[in-house]
Amino acid sequence: MSCALGFDVGSKVIGVAVGNRVTSSARAITTVAMREETPDWAALDALRSQWLPETLVVGLPLTLEGAEQAASQRARRFAERLHERYRVPVMLVDERHSSREAAERFADARAAGLKRRRDAAQIDAQAAAVILERWLHDDTTLLLATFPSSE
Numbered sequence: 001m002s003c004a005l006g007f008d009v010g011s012k013v014i015g016v017a018v019g020n021r022v023t024s025s026a027r028a029i030t031t032v033a034m035r036e037e038t039p040d041w042a043a044l045d046a047l048r049s050q051w052l053p054e055t056l057v058v059g060l061p062l063t064l065e066g067a068e069q070a071a072s073q074r075a076r077r078f079a080e081r082l083h084e085r086y087r088v089p090v091m092l093v094d095e096r097h098s099s100r101e102a103a104e105r106f107a108d109a110r111a112a113g114l115k116r117r118r119d120a121a122q123i124d125a126q127a128a129a130v131i132l133e134r135w136l137h138d139d140t141t142l143l144l145a146t147f148p149s150s151e
Contacts, residue, residue, distance in 0.1 A: 006132025
């Protein structure tokens with residue numbers, strides 16, 4: 001299986017999604033706590049063991065003009081730590097507008113009766129799914145960096 005995990009890194013929570021390269025589909029699965037720039041590694045380890053991803057995709061928050069910002073450095077550090085810990089390829093993908101798209105998807109699902117207000121905490125995971133879908137659809141203009149797997 002060509003499984004990938006996608007991440008939307010925030011200061012307090014990391015949205016997580018799983019995707020499949022064969023079907024080019026992704027879905028939100030959970031959020032993981034982030035405390036003082038440190039993710040809940042036990043939760044991430046469990047997700048990695050459950051899904052066995054071949055690739056990890058991290059959203060890189062940029063300004064509307066495409067410049068880096070403080071949140072960009074947080075995402076880069078997280079990507080580097082993922083690579084050091086799991087030794088699989090880690091991709092950084094432009095995540096501009098992913099949170100807005102996730103919120104719109106949530107609103108549409110709510111209007112259709114598929115989601116409730118209490119599910120709003122999952123918007124971060126939905127943003128991770130948007131980021132992962134961008135990578136799965138292979139829009140190489142969005143690919144910013146790769147941390148290759150170690151041999």
